[in-house]
Amino acid sequence: MSETFKVRVNQLPVIEVPADGSQSLLEALEAAGIETRYHCRTGFCGACRSKLHEGEVEYVNDPLAYIRPGEVLPCICIAKSDLILDH
């Protein structure tokens, strides 16, 4: 089993997401069966906006939607550590 990060979303049971960046955070949430919100999936609409309470992500695309402090766009970022977020 390859390396994973632990992610807690909306106080649901913790899920594991691949640590190798092979999936966007949004894809990883979907793969774990979490109901996600999105439209564009490329970082410009902001529909996937989520609150990051703990942990670190890295953007693989330039975000165009407005991101306020503490928010992330899961459709274009990958997990860089264990995370706690509201989606």
Add this chain to the structure above:
Amino acid sequence: MRYSTFNQTNANPLGEPMFFGNPVNVARYDQQRHSIFEKLIEKQLSFFWRPEEVDVSRDRVDFQAMTDSEKHIFISNLKYQTLLDSVQGRSPNIAFLPIVSLPELETWIETWSFSETIHSRSYTHILRNLFSDPGKVFDDIVMNDQICRRATDISRYYDDLIFHTQLWQTHGEGDITIDDVTYHVTVRELKKKLFLCMNSVNALEAIRFYVSFACTFAFAEREMMEGNSKIIRLIARDENLHLTSTQHILNLWQYGDDDPEMKEIAEELREEALEIFTSAVEQEKQWAAYLFENGSMIGLNKEILCQYVEYIANLRMQAIGLDPQYNQTSNPLPWMNKYLVSDNVQVAPQEAEISSYLVGQIDSEVSAGDFGDFDL
């Protein structure tokens, strides 16, 4: 302050606010206060499409097979969208260009408005295919009660801002009496009007299209009106980008460093902003009721459509710092998402249904001989 098309004051563009600073002079993008707007311009240009690229001819058969209530839903939505894009194809230019102070934002506004004119042209493209004379459909737009009611609400914030800007630019601040009515004109009052107008435009881009979009995509789910649906997907992608731009403007006022007076105004008029948003939501729900007054269509009814409006309204409200007002936290129409994903919406030349693929290509007469041995 009189508008000048080339303001000769030497202002520092990096110190100007988005609006109500000095009018823009040199259209330069080497130094930018808010570089996001240039990124939005690039994105919008990369989305460029033409209605004629999408072959809608097969929709005619589908349309003829529709029930009367489905025809009512389909045509009413097109009328409403025509109204929205008629307004959006001109109003950002007329209302915002006279008061904008940053070149990157000025050019974004022009690019945005231009893309709305493509939307307007696409409705004629769709209707020409369905009717030998689409005139009646267009004529009804200014006579239909339901549409007119919405038009009033959509245009009034723009009209108010435009009129007061004209007063200010011709008379300056002060009390100005015209036809026995006295208007109290100050820059602060103008900024308030701008703030309300931007909130109204934001609500338009955020939710006013989505009842129509949902109907279009519900037809597409049944493999009906697919040419039309392809066009609406391209429109939806553009609208999402427009929405991002109004969200940026509203957030830059509230959270970013732009104009401290706009930050105060945003706080002062928070309730009004909320009210603009929630009344747009109510109007959309009434629109859903009007659409389904003669009967619903397979896959959609008024209730579920209203839930969808509430669901996206919550997302859009949070995006501009307002508290979500509705209980609908899960997506009642999950299939909507696949039509809103940007990657799925490429207009590809190899697709059989596209009649004339001319983007980025010279539209000229080419004889078969010019292709030599090419096998097309």
